[in-house]
Amino acid sequence: MSERVAVVGAGIVGVSSAEWLRRAGFDVTLIDRLEPGSAEQTSYGNGGILARCAIIPVPTPGIWRKGPRMALDPNQPLFMRWSYLPRLLPWLLRYLASSREAQVRKTAAGLATLNLDTVDQHLALARGTPAEAYVKPGLYAYVYPSRAAFEADAFGWDIRAEHGITGQALEGEALRAWDPNLSPRYKFAYLMEDHGIISSPGRYVAALADWFQSQGGHIQRADVQAVQALEQGVSLTINGQSQTYDRLVLATGAFTDALSRGLGIKAEIEPERGYHLLLKQPNFMPKQALMVADHKYVVTPMEDGLRIAGVVEFGGFKAGKSAAPLDLLRRSIRQFYPDLTWQDEETWLGYRPATLDSLPLLGPHPEHSQILFAAGHQHIGLTAGPKTGRLVADMMAGRHPNTDLSAFAPDRFS
Numbered sequence: 001m002s003e004r005v006a007v008v009g010a011g012i013v014g015v016s017s018a019e020w021l022r023r024a025g026f027d028v029t030l031i032d033r034l035e036p037g038s039a040e041q042t043s044y045g046n047g048g049i050l051a052r053c054a055i056i057p058v059p060t061p062g063i064w065r066k067g068p069r070m071a072l073d074p075n076q077p078l079f080m081r082w083s084y085l086p087r088l089l090p091w092l093l094r095y096l097a098s099s100r101e102a103q104v105r106k107t108a109a110g111l112a113t114l115n116l117d118t119v120d121q122h123l124a125l126a127r128g129t130p131a132e133a134y135v136k137p138g139l140y141a142y143v144y145p146s147r148a149a150f151e152a153d154a155f156g157w158d159i160r161a162e163h164g165i166t167g168q169a170l171e172g173e174a175l176r177a178w179d180p181n182l183s184p185r186y187k188f189a190y191l192m193e194d195h196g197i198i199s200s201p202g203r204y205v206a207a208l209a210d211w212f213q214s215q216g217g218h219i220q221r222a223d224v225q226a227v228q229a230l231e232q233g234v235s236l237t238i239n240g241q242s243q244t245y246d247r248l249v250l251a252t253g254a255f256t257d258a259l260s261r262g263l264g265i266k267a268e269i270e271p272e273r274g275y276h277l278l279l280k281q282p283n284f285m286p287k288q289a290l291m292v293a294d295h296k297y298v299v300t301p302m303e304d305g306l307r308i309a310g311v312v313e314f315g316g317f318k319a320g321k322s323a324a325p326l327d328l329l330r331r332s333i334r335q336f337y338p339d340l341t342w343q344d345e346e347t348w349l350g351y352r353p354a355t356l357d358s359l360p361l362l363g364p365h366p367e368h369s370q371i372l373f374a375a376g377h378q379h380i381g382l383t384a385g386p387k388t389g390r391l392v393a394d395m396m397a398g399r400h401p402n403t404d405l406s407a408f409a410p411d412r413f414s
């Protein structure tokens with residue numbers, strides 16, 4: 001009989017893990033309090049970019065100086081809900097300490113392990129399923145006000161180049177021809193191949209979950225209150241009742257600490273709040289996805305309109321949407337595309353699972369190898385979800401992946 005595995009969390013990381021585990025021959029139950037692909041999931045509202053190049057974390061050298069200034073300026077993409085600061089402070093200080101160059105390089109190397117073959121990994125997961133229709137390989141461009149602004153980001157671009165991530169510069173007439181709608185304020189773009197988008201991240205997650213179920217996987221809608229390691233197997237508390245499985249994967253994104261503490265693991269994952277504006281029926285769309293580099297948000301042509309996604313806000317789970325980050329996105333896109341108009345708009349808030357060193361927790365519990373962590377993918381969960389799922393299935397099946405995963409050890413903060 002196949003071993004029974006519970007995967008808690010049905011965002012992109014959990015759905016990918018469940019499907020790869022099913023393919024590896026496990027009897028898998030995917031458990032979430034939400035519908036896979038629903039609007040409350042972070043995996044629904046992200047920028048949709050298969051961001052091969054996204055290996056540079058938010059904290060980089062100089063953040064101690066720049067960060068406080070940015071958090072006080074409503075024209076900068078970093079916001080703080082000040083009432084939350086006392087609670088956040090111990091975590092924040094450790095997070096900022098990860099801005100040292102040596103740590104940034106270590107983080108970049110770890111993220112490169114998960115990101116570099118993102119398009120192939122999505123195709124390997126989705127090919128032959130209805131989800132494949134949402135995977136759109138293509139270019140990704142960083143757009144800057146000037147070449148000097150691009151060069152000021154040399155620290156990140158040099159590290160990317162060391163990992164083989166390079167692109168082509170576009171300026172002047174060539175830039176105007178490439179995107180005639182661009183404001184003249186923007187004078188430089190850096191175009192990279194081997195990227196892509198998911199044209200509707202929510203529907204993609206839902207389609208993967210439907211496929212998983214149609215092939216014999218089980219889906220349970222439930223809130224998991226606690227998890228406990230047994231001598232053999234695991235016990236999940238759901239509605240006060242215990243359910244037992246042989247093995248467990250925690251793919252619970254920003255909510256991981258609530259369950260991991262009962263297992264003696266401090267995941268130290270903070271919800272890094274991010275926003276999107278979906279501009280419906282715009283009068284035009286760019287051909288491919290862009291990063292507006294000075295305000296650090298992405299512009300992605302999606303099935304339902306033009307999605308503008310980004311902004312980092314610290315403020316926990318409880319507070320609702322803040323007006324200022326959405327206002328910044330609105331002001332900024334008008335500056336970027338002065339002729340853009342739209343009929344209607346959707347606004348969204350989600351929680352990036354941010355760890356102290358911007359690397360996910362990926363691997364077995366140090367004492368209970370039947371429990372595996374796959375959480376904390378901060379800005380790159382959509383990009384790295386399918387590869388993460390494949391690594392989870394390899395580890396559980398005892399197929400040692402030919403990859404050094406030590407940087408992702410789940411107990412490194414405990």
Ligand SMILES: Cc1cc2nc3c(=O)[nH]c(=O)nc-3n(C[C@H](O)[C@H](O)[C@H](O)COP(=O)(O)OP(=O)(O)OC[C@H]3O[C@@H](n4cnc5c(N)ncnc54)[C@H](O)[C@@H]3O)c2cc1C
Binds near residue numbers: 032049256375379
């Ligand atoms: C504005 C914004 C833009 C982004 N843009 C990009 C992008 O362009 N490219 C990219 O790669 N990434 C991007 N990201 C990051 C990406 O969206 C996340 O890293 C990713 O969605 C995390 O996926 P996940 O499966 O770990 O978490 P989630 O999608 O949050 O899923 C976790 C699931 O676990 C469930 N859960 C948790 N605890 C329990 C429990 N106790 N019981 C039952 N269920 C539970 C939750 O209900 C949830 O459904 C962006 C994020 C934001 C906010």
